[in-house]
Amino acid sequence: MTNHSAAHAATAPTRAPAGPGPRRAVTDRAGLLDLVALMTGDEKHSPAAHSTLDALWVLYDRVLDVHPGNVDAPERDRFLLSKGHGPMAYYAVLAAKGFFPVELLHGFGAYDSPLGHHPDRLLVPGAEIGSGSLGHGLPLAVGTALGLRAQGLTGPAVWVLIGDAEFDEGSNHEAVAFAGAYGLDRLHTLVIDNSSATHGWSGGIAARFAGEGWSTATVDGRDHEQLYRAFTAPHPGRPHVVVARTEPKYS
Amino acid sequence: MREQFGATVTELLEHDPRTALVLADIGTAQFPDAARDHPDRVVNVGIREQLLIGVAGGLALTGMRPIAHTFASFLVERPFEQVKLDLVHQGVGAVLVSAAGSYDWPAGGRTHMSPGDVALLDTLPGWHVHVPGHPAEADLLLRHAVAAADTLQYVRLSAHQNAERQPVVPGRFLTVRQGTRLAGVVLAVGPMLDAVLEATETLDVTVLYAATVRPFDTVGLRAALGDRADVVLVEPYLAGTSERAAHRALEGLPHRVLGLGVPVAEHRHYGSISEHLAAYGLDAAGLHAAIASYLW
Numbered sequence: 001m002t003n004h005s006a007a008h009a010a011t012a013p014t015r016a017p018a019g020p021g022p023r024r025a026v027t028d029r030a031g032l033l034d035l036v037a038l039m040t041g042d043e044k045h046s047p048a049a050h051s052t053l054d055a056l057w058v059l060y061d062r063v064l065d066v067h068p069g070n071v072d073a074p075e076r077d078r079f080l081l082s083k084g085h086g087p088m089a090y091y092a093v094l095a096a097k098g099f100f101p102v103e104l105l106h107g108f109g110a111y112d113s114p115l116g117h118h119p120d121r122l123l124v125p126g127a128e129i130g131s132g133s134l135g136h137g138l139p140l141a142v143g144t145a146l147g148l149r150a151q152g153l154t155g156p157a158v159w160v161l162i163g164d165a166e167f168d169e170g171s172n173h174e175a176v177a178f179a180g181a182y183g184l185d186r187l188h189t190l191v192i193d194n195s196s197a198t199h200g201w202s203g204g205i206a207a208r209f210a211g212e213g214w215s216t217a218t219v220d221g222r223d224h225e226q227l228y229r230a231f232t233a234p235h236p237g238r239p240h241v242v243v244a245r246t247e248p249k250y251s
Numbered sequence: 252m253r254e255q256f257g258a259t260v261t262e263l264l265e266h267d268p269r270t271a272l273v274l275a276d277i278g279t280a281q282f283p284d285a286a287r288d289h290p291d292r293v294v295n296v297g298i299r300e301q302l303l304i305g306v307a308g309g310l311a312l313t314g315m316r317p318i319a320h321t322f323a324s325f326l327v328e329r330p331f332e333q334v335k336l337d338l339v340h341q342g343v344g345a346v347l348v349s350a351a352g353s354y355d356w357p358a359g360g361r362t363h364m365s366p367g368d369v370a371l372l373d374t375l376p377g378w379h380v381h382v383p384g385h386p387a388e389a390d391l392l393l394r395h396a397v398a399a400a401d402t403l404q405y406v407r408l409s410a411h412q413n414a415e416r417q418p419v420v421p422g423r424f425l426t427v428r429q430g431t432r433l434a435g436v437v438l439a440v441g442p443m444l445d446a447v448l449e450a451t452e453t454l455d456v457t458v459l460y461a462a463t464v465r466p467f468d469t470v471g472l473r474a475a476l477g478d479r480a481d482v483v484l485v486e487p488y489l490a491g492t493s494e495r496a497a498h499r500a501l502e503g504l505p506h507r508v509l510g511l512g513v514p515v516a517e518h519r520h521y522g523s524i525s526e527h528l529a530a531y532g533l534d535a536a537g538l539h540a541a542i543a544s545y546l547w
Contacts, residue, residue, distance in 0.1 A: 074313070074314070120340075121341060121342065122342050128312065129312070129341060130336070130340050130341060133332065133336055135301075136305060136333070136336055136337055138305075139301060139302045139304075139305020139306060139308075139309065139333070139337065140305050140306075140308050140309040140312065140337055140341070141309060142302065142305065142306055142309060143273075143305060143306035143307060143308055143309015143310045143311075143312070143313075143317075144309040144310075144312050144313055145309070146271070146291070146294055146306060146309065146310060147271070147309060147310040147311075147312065147313030147314070147315045148313050149291055150271060150291040150292050150310075150315060151268075151313065151314070151315070153313075170301070171301040171302065171305065171333070174296070174299035174301055174302040175299075175302055175305065177297075177299075178296050178297060178299060178302055
């Protein structure tokens, strides 16, 4: 048996649907922040964690068709967290939606916890990819969109979340140009822009995607209605990017 | 072997809807029919090797069996972190098929040489590595690699090849010549077999042939030993790549291992494959000298 098959077998039980959900249903931002507060030990990445909170919540609460009941179904939507550092908001959302018990949040970063400072898909129920090193999620999302299309699964949407500084990585530019030219219309990129890129992107990030033929929207990353409208905007024949601007990381 | 790759993979794409071929401009001319008949499963990403591996990982995440191909320099070395993270760390499988290898295009110089590919893959868990020495072996090993669902398989195709095919079994070393009980063992990998056979014609050695080097056939190597466990490895990539595997295979036995192959130092000459093999000491004369002095 190969190494990775063994890993699958060893962790299979943790990927089973559900487990007890949150003791009290989380229905809003305040509830999510309570969950984030359960995780300690990665304060360096706190700004990164909070910048994604609202966009992640709107996606999982109102847009994505993925939940503990369909977590292994081929027809589910895919959400790939590429920006794997500061995953507390992601873990909080997954716990709030019942992918794993809220109690796991207490162990964040501990030896026996499945929740690391970077997520591992073989350990975290509901996580589509393991991430941490920047620039891997968007190429993986391109392959995922191609794989679903090749199997005739034209329904599922593929979403990937990157950061504005992560956009510096050259691998993303390979993926953006290819996906635009290929017209991968089930592919969606969510860029959390908290102005953390060292040299910035003159004219804004959306212009780079638009230049490669993507449909684009730039919105206030704290405004849930703006996010929802941008997430659900039609974009026939083209991949779609939503740039969600939040307060600058270094302000 | 590259022509065989085109024929074999075209047929696999025709018969297995789970297979997908990912290319980065190199090799596209070999798949005109497959690209026309299966546009969703033959994808050319352009000259984007990081994306080549990332896309293979994404395809595998959806349950497909991706085959990714380009020159070894651009398949393994350039996107090495993608190989580590987008395939191995995600826990998904893929078939990587390289061409050009260590010295296939000497006139092309260092930029197109990748003698370190197998050693690099040795730093990662789970890889199966095939080094066919003949197009017919490449056909068999490609089919085996693609059929081994969800596993990590590397098939190293080369312009350098042996005159005749060997009856290879994936994962097994083959005894090509049997020495006496006092003989040492020479393990020839892939296209090195012909030169090894010529080099050892007058020597009392057992010659093993390996077209699959990972996993390393411990049982096959130990079975070939006589009263002395002296082993010479002759590999078409970095010298010594399999020394550690051989030492592990011979654990508990007094033994010696000599690893011959492509030197780690840059060789700043152009020319032909045969000139490079001679310069590395991997032609029959060079091998004879090295093996005879080591096994006395």
